[in-house]
Structure formats: C-alpha cells, structure tokens
Amino acid sequence: TWMYFALFLPVVILIYNAVRREKRYLVLLFSGFFFFITISGWLFLIFLLETLWTWETGLLLQKVNLDPSLKRKEKTAKKKKILTVGILSLILVLYVLKYLDFTGVNIVNLLNLFSLNLTWNMLNIVSPVGISYFTLEAVSYLTDVYRDTVPAEKDYTKVALYMGFFPKLIEGPITRYGDDSKTLFSGIPVSYANLTSGYQRILLGLFKKLMIADHLAPAVEIVYEWDDMTGSVSLFAAIIFTVQEYMDFSGSIDIVIGSARVFGISLAENFKQPFFAKNAGDFWHRWHITLGTFFRDYIF
Secondary structure: HHHHHHHHHHHHHHHHHHHHHHHHHHHHHHHHHHHHOOOOOOHHHHHHHHHHHHHHHHHHHHHHHOOOOOHHHHHHHHHHHHHHHHHHHHHHHHHHHHHHHHHHHHHHHHHHHOOOOOOOOOOOOOOOOOOHHHHHHHHHHHHHOOOOOOOOOOOOHHHHHHHHOHHOOOOOOOOOOHHHOOOOOOOOOOOOOHHHHHHHHHHHHHHEEEEEEEEHHHHHHHHHHHHHOOHHHHHHHHHHHHHHHHHHHHHHHHHHHHHHHHHHOOOOEEEOOOOHHHHHHHHHHHHHHHHHHHHHHOOO
C-alpha cells in the first residue's frame, strides 16, 4: 500500500507531466500494465487477450452498422449475434477462472444430500486482478457500441486504458466508456488544484480503511466467534460488520477516485451516504452505485 503512495503514484505523476499532452494517456496505459504485472504476473496475458477481443468485437459491430448493403433488420440481427458471442466469451472466461470451483463444490454438496458421497477435486485456478471489473466494463462497452450509444474505438490502446486504468483495477468502480473518454484521454497536466483535491480524497480513503475499518475488523471477528450470542449482541455484530465493510470498501473507492482526480480524470461515485437512506431500496441505490446501474442498464 505504502509503495503505491510513496513511490508508484509520484513516479507516474512525474512521467505523465514530462511527456507531450497527446502521449500522456499512454503513460497511464503502461503504468496500468506495470501495476497489473506486479500483482498478477503472467496472468496479465489474459487481460491483453480480453481487451484485444473487446476491441475487435467493437470494430466488427461498427462495421456491420456502417454496411450500406444491409437492411435495418439484417444489421440488427447480425449485430445481435456478434454481441452475443462477444459477451458470452468474456463471461465464460470470468466464470471458469473465478467460479468453476465454487459451482463444482456446491453441486457436489447438493448431490451428497442424497448420500452419493461425491467429491470435487479443487482446480485452484488463479484469476488476474480485477477480472470481474474489467469484464463488466467490456460488456458495457460492447453493449453501448451495439446500441450506437458510443462509436467503436479505433485505437486499441484507448480500449485497453479504459479497461485497465490502474486506480480502478482492484476495487472498481464499474465505469462507462462514454463517461471515461471525456477525461481519460485528455492529457491535461497535473495541476496544483487537482493534485491537492486528489490527495485529500486519497487521505480520506486511507483514514476510513486504516483508522476505522482495520480497527473494527478484530472486533467483528471476536464478536462473531462467540458461541452464545444474544439478540442484542447479534444486532451489534451486524452493525459493526456493516460499518467495517462500508469503511473498507468506500475507503478504497475514495483512493481510486482521488488517484484519478490527480490526473484530472473523473470517475463515477460508488457510494452516496447509504446510512442516510430512507428505506432498504434507497440504501441499495446508494451502496455500490455503479454495480446497481450496470445491472439496471445492461441486465434488466
């Protein structure tokens, strides 16, 4: 963590400001590559293949859309097939790498209720960092291209930066290409205002994570290990666990948004004072906002 703040981020800022404006987004791209490789090693290749697949699929959707020889219904049908193959391929990779063992174990446990005595040999597949986030962003991008909400990006490096912008690799938020492209590739210099505003948000996130979440974590663990929990203790445990989870996750998002703000890049907010919600429905509209809007706009 401290290597990120004390070394990685300052070095990226210095290099970013040193190069020409039109090349600055490449500094962010290769910084993301370095960040990715440092954490995930050779699994970085999976990220490269997924971004290449997403880029190519987007261009193919655009090509069909601009084909004057196809009628409107033919275009829609052809684009739908391309989109389906593109998205299912991405989801399949995500499923195999993250959820295959989970599915296998639960199916075996379910079947063993009928005294079958089956076992599941764990595959222990390792997935690259942030695969859930950059996969959902790829789905978002392809769907928006399909809907003509955004044009397909001709430059592969820009699609790769959108999916692999280093601050949001680990914790999100899940952003839209149309929103990110407004500032992600602008290359505006790191100003004093953005630097101070960004670091203030980063420090707020560190306070939430280190001073609140990390200090609540042992208490949560102790309370949940009690054998005889009364109703009031159970309620207390639920409250401090929720606060600990919120401070940890929202603190991480503060660090992400603050890091992006240093470079003049605006990322979507992920929390909006959830504990001031009027009801349960309002609470979930304020908690992990980008995941909720993703499901609303691309699933439901």
